[in-house]
Amino acid sequence: MSTSDTTPVTDHASEFAGRAALVTGAASGIGLATARRLGRGGAKVVIADYNTEGAEQAAAALEAEGIEAAAVRLDVTSPESVEAAVAFTVATFGSLGLAVNNAGIGGPSAPTGEYDIDAYSRVVRTNLDGVFYSMRYELPVIEAAGKGGAIVNVASILGKVGFAGSAAYVAAKHGVVGLTETAAAEYSAKGIRINAVGPGFIETPLLKSMDQDAYDGLVALHPAGRLGTSEEVAELIAFLLSDRASFIAGSYHLVDGAYTAV
Template sequence: MQSYPDLEGKVIVVTGGGSGMGRDVCLALGQAGARVVLGNRNQLDGQAVADQIRAQGGVALFQQTDVARSTECAALVARAVSHFGRIDGAFNNAGLQRAFNDMHETPDEDVSDVIDVNLKGVLYMMKHAARAMLEGGAAGSIVNNSSIFGLKAMPRLAYYVAAKHGVVGATRAAALDYAAHGIRINAICPGPIKTPSLDRVTGGDDLMYAGGVPMARIGTPREVSNAVLWLLSAQSSYVTGTTLSIDGGMCAA
């Protein structure tokens, strides 16, 4: 992993840190010397990641968090501020996907759950993280996890595509709100990444989506983490309001 010395000692809040991309970002931040404040809906998974960071010599706190609730997002940020005095960055990663269905057959609860977590959860976290950064008087970096489907469409997933497009739009708009305050806001748009979430869709068949990727393979969580840490670090100090595709060339095809 590339070195990011400026992340050492920084306070970074990560949602959905208990598995997949969020888990790997938390571990990478711990290895970089950041102080990780991890939110996750599943308590056992989230606590296990925080424990692993500490076992490897890092600093981490865990708080059970449902990002669909603004009050819980506010409490997660408040925990970081009360314990460490400030926050320097956030990776708003928590997300979920339900079944593939044509729009007229999509259950209302699937629409509601995905919009609540994937879009409203990002909006809530940006709101509370930006407020904490402004009140702390320090610059910061916020990275939102969208998807390749925040940039292009996918059949039978209209509700998910809508949420992820919303994350891209919200990222661009919020970046303009805070650019003059030294708070940078960007989004990543991963393609197929080897995570438990993808495995549930593919049954563990790594080749299911590889044929649609110009690089002819799916990505790894660490390839996502490298991009997220770069965006959180001072190495991307002139980057805000942008989306970074991590998709093996899918959006170019």
């Protein structure tokens, strides 16, 4: 049988038609770019974020583009809040088939032996526990619908390598990769694919406000000669959620301009 006989032909403008997607941390940045990309592919999207006003503004912006979108406040450190956001998605759009667990925070920079205990707990609760809580409530709903689905967890390049001064963030993101692999082993046979992405340093207004020498030094760490964009990460996430990635599960995909290759 030829490759053309087994490769699905997909119209990218309608590849997610009829699917409902929940994107956490979607008021801005990678989350918003991902929600927009899924919506442009036909998905109905829930913008979930701790920043209620930002989520509502993001949903309104997507609706102005012709995308079906709704906003919900989400605190990923609260299992009850996560459960409510999943229920909101089903109540609003009738189902849940796609999820992107993106919400996260950075945390302070300090050597491991001096890292503030409360700060460590806050970062891990948000970046690791938040992903667990999200899958904990997303998976039963997707499974119960019996139509399969896909989840992408947003880790980081720091899910692969260390970074001085970032013990909490690195520990959490390594944990996200492990959670992803474990859940994929459990749910792939049920038609639910789960993968992780590891974005490198991405262009944001915060980075643009850096001292020019510091910014140039950061860029120099990337063999690609530049930083990435939220849209480039969103495109990878969309691919992993789509039927084009039908045999990809339990894997961790870097999008970092070869940062981790050197």
